Amino acid sequence: MIELINVIKSYRGAPRNAVDDVSLEIETGTTVALIGPSGCGKTTTMRMINRLQTPTSGQILVNGKDVNTVDPQTLRRSIGYVIQQVGLFPHMTIAQNVATVLRLLKHDAVKIKERVSELLQMVGLDPDEMGPRLPQALSGGQRQRVGFARALAGDPDVMLMDEPFGAIDPITRTKVQSEFKEILKKTNKTVVMVTHDLDEALKMADRVAIMQDGKLMQYDTPIDILARPNSSFVADFLGADRALKQLGLITVQSVMSAPQISNDPVVGPLANLQFALSEILATNAYGLVVRDNDGPVLGYLDRATLLSSVASAAHLGSESIHIKGKK
Amino acid sequence: MELFEAFHWAIDHPVMFWTALYQHMMMCLVSLGVGAASAIPLGFLVAHSRRASFVAINIAGAFRSIPSLAILAAAVPFLGIGFWPSVLALFVLAVPPILLNTVVGVAEVDSTITDAATGMGMSRVQMALRIELPLALGPIISGVKIATIQVIGGAALASFVGGGGLGDFISAGIALMDMPRLLVGAVPIAIMAIAAEIGFSQLERHVSHAPVKLAGEE
Numbered sequence: 352m353i354e355l356i357n358v359i360k361s362y363r364g365a366p367r368n369a370v371d372d373v374s375l376e377i378e379t380g381t382t383v384a385l386i387g388p389s390g391c392g393k394t395t396t397m398r399m400i401n402r403l404q405t406p407t408s409g410q411i412l413v414n415g416k417d418v419n420t421v422d423p424q425t426l427r428r429s430i431g432y433v434i435q436q437v438g439l440f441p442h443m444t445i446a447q448n449v450a451t452v453l454r455l456l457k458h459d460a461v462k463i464k465e466r467v468s469e470l471l472q473m474v475g476l477d478p479d480e481m482g483p484r485l486p487q488a489l490s491g492g493q494r495q496r497v498g499f500a501r502a503l504a505g506d507p508d509v510m511l512m513d514e515p516f517g518a519i520d521p522i523t524r525t526k527v528q529s530e531f532k533e534i535l536k537k538t539n540k541t542v543v544m545v546t547h548d549l550d551e552a553l554k555m556a557d558r559v560a561i562m563q564d565g566k567l568m569q570y571d572t573p574i575d576i577l578a579r580p581n582s583s584f585v586a587d588f589l590g591a592d593r594a595l596k597q598l599g600l601i602t603v604q605s606v607m608s609a610p611q612i613s614n615d616p617v618v619g620p621l622a623n624l625q626f627a628l629s630e631i632l633a634t635n636a637y638g639l640v641v642r643d644n645d646g647p648v649l650g651y652l653d654r655a656t657l658l659s660s661v662a663s664a665a666h667l668g669s670e671s672i673h674i675k676g677k678k
Numbered sequence: 679m680e681l682f683e684a685f686h687w688a689i690d691h692p693v694m695f696w697t698a699l700y701q702h703m704m705m706c707l708v709s710l711g712v713g714a715a716s717a718i719p720l721g722f723l724v725a726h727s728r729r730a731s732f733v734a735i736n737i738a739g740a741f742r743s744i745p746s747l748a749i750l751a752a753a754v755p756f757l758g759i760g761f762w763p764s765v766l767a768l769f770v771l772a773v774p775p776i777l778l779n780t781v782v783g784v785a786e787v788d789s790t791i792t793d794a795a796t797g798m799g800m801s802r803v804q805m806a807l808r809i810e811l812p813l814a815l816g817p818i819i820s821g822v823k824i825a826t827i828q829v830i831g832g833a834a835l836a837s838f839v840g841g842g843g844l845g846d847f848i849s850a851g852i853a854l855m856d857m858p859r860l861l862v863g864a865v866p867i868a869i870m871a872i873a874a875e876i877g878f879s880q881l882e883r884h885v886s887h888a889p890v891k892l893a894g895e896e
Binding site for chain 2: 401403423424425426427428429432434436437438439440441442451452455498501502511
């Protein structure tokens with residue numbers, strides 16, 4: 352668990368605080384996305400957690416311990432760190448890059464080798480083929496995978512990720528996002544991620560923290576933030592299509608009704624309502640049959656339910672139907 | 679023809695020739711060794727501060743602008759004649775290029791790389807040894823190459839303070855208007871300088887890594 356308590360960061364000569372009295376609690380095993388326009392203080396907030404920046408006042412606790420009482424190098428070795436430009440060491444092989452923290456922690460060579468193979472496999476790279484290569488021989492997406500594996504090496508409880516998908520092309524990005532998210536959930540990491548991409552934040556995070564001018568404007572689950580923006584700034588930031596974005600966060604199975612006999616098109620239970628709506632718009636069907644591939648019919652989703660789902664989600668609160676509510 | 683005569687002279691006087699060559703090389707090696715051993719660590723020390731780099735590079739540059747002959751003359755009262763004043767004058771020649779290249783090489787290491795290294799918990803020393811030194815090695819070797827070439831040529835002046843070396847043949851050649859004798863000093867110096875240029879350039883190419891393209895494309 353990470354707690355930020357009244358954290359302020361000010362720079363001499365700056366007209367306002369870079370980070371202005373931010374308090375935030377991040378539960379163990381969850382992902383929080385810090386998002387906001389450039390200069391809102393999101394990166395500074397993240398960098399104070401592993402002491403790359405020092406708060407002017409306030410406290411930051413990681414698992415109950417004030418980070419400013421821990422030796423910065425020890426602290427950083429226990430926290431995974433991923434940056435947009437990846438920052439792979441160009442003179443070291445992929446395997447050596449991934450082994451960096453393990454070597455700093457003085458693990459023995461045999462163990463390091465095993466762990467590196469395991470990590471490369473985890474991020475979808477062949478250790479025998481990729482391990483001996485230099486970073487320059489890799490594509491942008493592959494490099495980011497290596498950067499991620501390198502951050503996971505010491506099995507840290509906490510991961511900090513600064514625009515981790517910013518340098519990857521859009522098609523690869525979606526794939527890498529899903530894979531990283533799955534790994535982070537499976538390994539139960541507590542993640543703080545900085546992004547300026549709203550869709551990325553909604554997709555990756557259990558909670559989203561929207562910042563402006565150093566202040567924390569709203570901190571909530573994606574679905575709650577979309578349903579109930581607490582200020583016109585947040586509403587504007589989410590965009591006019593925020594109801595559509597909400598559809599993307601609700602699964603078909605969470606709102607479907609009992610099965611009924613129908614020839615309507617089929618949709619999977621884990622598909623989101625945005626996809627379902629698109630199917631209905633494309634086929635002009637009355638509703639959709641919910642079924643897993645060739646499995647038994649699980650339920651039925653009619654137009655009316657779909658169209659009212661956003662409003663009722665806002666009414667009910669999110670946890671019961673929120674995608675991320677169930678792992 | 680004079681080259682032949684020079685060659686014969688060297689063969690006829692092997693002890694004189696080899697002694698001079700040995701003295702010349704020792705002066706170069708000692709001054710370069712001490713120069714590199716002080717300029718490279720100093721470069722690492724100041725590279726992260728723009729102001730400290732500026733001060734260090736300019737002080738070294740100021741000493742460099744004093745003519746070597748003047749340094750030789752000024753050093754004689756303190757260090758006597760012979761080997762050591764020569765080494766001092768050569769040391770002053772060797773430091774600036776090595777220092778400058780070290781500072782530039784270290785400062786040019788991509789800041790995202792050092793940020794990643796710091797973020798993963800490397801100490802200053804670990805960062806210098808594992809990241810900055812290997813990545814700055816190309817420019818540093820290039821600095822040593824420039825210093826070596828200047829020192830090999832500069833060592834000819836040692837003859838003026840009794841330091842010996844191949845400069846003795848050049849001085850004698852000029853004094854006696856003996857071209858072959860002059861060449862006995864000049865040709866080996868030229869060959870050594872060219873060899874240093876080629877050797878260090880090879881080494882530099884060998885250690886330099888192509889810069890990594892960081893913008894991502896699948």
